[in-house]
Amino acid sequence: MNILTVILTFIFMEPITWFIHKYVMHGFLWSLHKDHHDHSHEGAFEKNDYFFFIFSIPAILLFYFGSRDGLTFPFFLGLGITLYGIAYFFVHDIFIHQRIKILRDTNSPYLLAIRRAHKQHHKHVQKEDGECFGFLFVPIKYFKIYFKNS
Template sequence: MNLLIILLTFFMMEAATWLIHKYVMHGFLWGLHRDHHDRDDDSILERNDLFFAIFATPAIILMYFGAKQTFGYLFSIGLGITFYGIAYFFVHDIFIHQRVKFLKNTRNPYLLAIRRAHKQHHKHLEKKDGECFGFLWVPIKYFKMYFKNKN
């Protein structure tokens, strides 16, 4: 049962990420997220990186209280959020933004679609008129763009 809760939480985080990215990061917390769209320096860290701590906090709290309940459902939810955060870090920061040079020349259609959708998102330098707020799931047109070229 705990594995099911972890997996369900992981996949539900995609919807939560879309909502938070569109309405919080591009809304009232735009001041923290802005430098991620308008990078004009070569610094390793940006204000946007503070979202790591903001999003990790509920996962830590859930795992803490869940561990007190002999690793019950709260712990599993916290673990699902944590696994999503790890996936986000590897795909977004390492693969897409190349903070560590990895899979730079991939030909994988799925990874290329994610990268293209994220480029479309970053095309907008202001908080309004954005698109592609998701992370692991992006609009079908980006998948079609790369999967049709595989044949």
């Protein structure tokens, strides 16, 4: 049951991430996300990086409350959220944006589709008219491009 909780939480994080990206990051917290689109920051960090801390708070609280009397349900929710956050960091920050210069080349149709959809998202430098707010599940048209050619 615990592993199922972790897996389902990880999967459910995708629509939550889409919603937060579209309505919070491209909404009332655009001031923190803007420099990720227009590259107006100086140095290695962006204001957008504050979201890592903001999004870690629920997981930390779930770990805390879920481990006070053994490992209970909230702990495994926190674990699913944390694993999603780790996946997000590796795919978004390392693979897509190359903040650490590894994983540059791939022939994986899945990863190429994710990269293409994210580039499509970034062609919009304003908070309006955005597209492709998902992370691991992006519109099927991007997958068709690469799976058709493989």
